[in-house]
Amino acid sequence: MLSIISGKRVSELDKSFIQAKGISSLDLMENAALSFCDWYYGQFPYIDQSMYFFCGPGNNGGDGLAIARLLSNSVEKITLVYFKEVEDCSKDYQSNFYRLPKKVEKIHIDDFDFAIGNSAIIVDCIFGVGINRPVEGKYKEAIEKLIGIDADKISVDIPSGIPADTVLEGEAFNADFTITFQFPKLSLLFPEHAEYTGKIEILDIGISNDFLKKFAEQRFFVEEEDIPSLHKQFHNFSHKGDYGKVLLLGGSTGKVGAILLASKAALRTGSGLVSSLIPNEERIILQIAIPVVMVYTFEDFESFNDFDAIGIGPGWGGNVDISFFENLLCSYSKPMVIDADGLNALARNPKLMNSIPKNSILTPHLKEFERLVGACKNHRERIDKAKDFSVQYGIYLVLKGAFTCISCPDGNQYFNSTGNKYIATAGSGDVLTGMITSILGQGYSSLNAAICGVYHHGLAGELASKKLRRGLIASDIIKKIPETYRLMGIE
Numbered sequence: 001m002l003s004i005i006s007g008k009r010v011s012e013l014d015k016s017f018i019q020a021k022g023i024s025s026l027d028l029m030e031n032a033a034l035s036f037c038d039w040y041y042g043q044f045p046y047i048d049q050s051m052y053f054f055c056g057p058g059n060n061g062g063d064g065l066a067i068a069r070l071l072s073n074s075v076e077k078i079t080l081v082y083f084k085e086v087e088d089c090s091k092d093y094q095s096n097f098y099r100l101p102k103k104v105e106k107i108h109i110d111d112f113d114f115a116i117g118n119s120a121i122i123v124d125c126i127f128g129v130g131i132n133r134p135v136e137g138k139y140k141e142a143i144e145k146l147i148g149i150d151a152d153k154i155s156v157d158i159p160s161g162i163p164a165d166t167v168l169e170g171e172a173f174n175a176d177f178t179i180t181f182q183f184p185k186l187s188l189l190f191p192e193h194a195e196y197t198g199k200i201e202i203l204d205i206g207i208s209n210d211f212l213k214k215f216a217e218q219r220f221f222v223e224e225e226d227i228p229s230l231h232k233q234f235h236n237f238s239h240k241g242d243y244g245k246v247l248l249l250g251g252s253t254g255k256v257g258a259i260l261l262a263s264k265a266a267l268r269t270g271s272g273l274v275s276s277l278i279p280n281e282e283r284i285i286l287q288i289a290i291p292v293v294m295v296y297t298f299e300d301f302e303s304f305n306d307f308d309a310i311g312i313g314p315g316w317g318g319n320v321d322i323s324f325f326e327n328l329l330c331s332y333s334k335p336m337v338i339d340a341d342g343l344n345a346l347a348r349n350p351k352l353m354n355s356i357p358k359n360s361i362l363t364p365h366l367k368e369f370e371r372l373v374g375a376c377k378n379h380r381e382r383i384d385k386a387k388d389f390s391v392q393y394g395i396y397l398v399l400k401g402a403f404t405c406i407s408c409p410d411g412n413q414y415f416n417s418t419g420n421k422y423i424a425t426a427g428s429g430d431v432l433t434g435m436i437t438s439i440l441g442q443g444y445s446s447l448n449a450a451i452c453g454v455y456h457h458g459l460a461g462e463l464a465s466k467k468l469r470r471g472l473i474a475s476d477i478i479k480k481i482p483e484t485y486r487l488m489g490i491e
Helices: 007-021 025-043 059-071 091-098 137-147 191-197 209-215 256-268 280-289 322-331 340-348 350-355 366-373 379-393 428-441 446-471 474-487
Strands: 050-055 077-082 105-108 121-125 152-156 177-181 199-203 219-221 245-249 273-278 294-297 309-312 396-399 405-407 413-415
Touching: 007 025, 007 209, 025 059, 025 091, 025 177, 025 199, 050 059, 059 077, 059 091, 059 121, 059 152, 245 256, 245 428, 256 273, 256 280, 256 428, 256 474, 273 280, 280 294, 309 322, 309 428, 322 340, 322 350, 340 350, 340 366, 340 428, 366 379, 366 396, 379 396, 379 405, 379 413, 396 446, 405 446, 428 446, 428 474, 446 474
Parallel strands: 050 077, 050 121, 077 105, 121 152, 152 177, 177 199, 219 413, 245 273, 245 309, 273 294
Antiparallel strands: 396 405, 405 413
């Protein structure tokens, strides 16, 4: 997993790596430029385009100069737009400036007319992760003009104007692609910045994750290569009991579809036996829709302790029997999954929080989370509160959304890399509840169940959306769950 380093420590990281490897800062900048060029040629194979590099006076501008030099060997026309005279710029900026070939046109920002055609490519290298205040002066004016230009736009490391760890104040460059190096900067994962970042690409520049860990601050980015080792291994003599016996509870009158989706998702995720606890008047619907699910009603149910994991909340409704809920929380000693109306019941009855079994997994979307902890002014405050909440109650909190954040009782936070806008549809969260409950019931730790469930859910959504796009519905995600296992070679 990639360690997410705070912006204030990036310079310290670079210096330490340079010293450890016996290289120069210019060498590290060259590595970044080479990685960018490899990505660029794959994304933009045409060489007859015009490129405009807007380079600030620091090392982010130096990155841009190195990239411009390397691309000048194949790109037909490259223009450098600079903001300060070279002697007023960083040392590495100066070195790369003097290495530029003559074919690269150089224009000071005061003399540039911004007559950029829509077939051109604009590369933003004005400010990097070091900025911690709103842009102003000629930088702000340039960014505002660039925003209005309809051309392909790329930001190097981070869109200029966005701070590395907090929420934007003021203006920022609006990129179609953000090419960031070695690990995602925390603020790239904030919903407030979605309109500025475009598609985020993380490029390797040779710094190993073991080295990154020396500067880590309990935040990690989960990638595909991390998932297989988190999964349990089963064998030919495994039986359905090894794959777990789980219970999904919810499905009030008229909302049985939520528990249906969760139950089917649990089956597709590998549960050996799935049971559902729903109102008596809804049982026929569920039994016809999924005959392999064992259906219980509240009248004939006996014991929760027969199950390896319990998922609570999908479609449960707003009139939850709080005494029943409290009894469930107090009588079941294993970790459970709580979602949707289960979370809303907790928000209305906060004294129940202390009764939740330790290491349980709560899966709120943003609004459900704020019902639990109060209003948050931005996503940075939200993830900070999520961390405190998890530590306080000894639970795992899955804050759903783009780059879903999993907060843990030990203070660690894991950000997911799968999923897209098309899985933001009714029932998607119910599918996730079923998946996490299934994995938890198969004997996984709460952490691994949360990470694997969230990752597979996002990947299944990506696969389903390739053809369906906006037409994707929650049941389409379920159909693709088995394929996520196959693609990662998980038996």
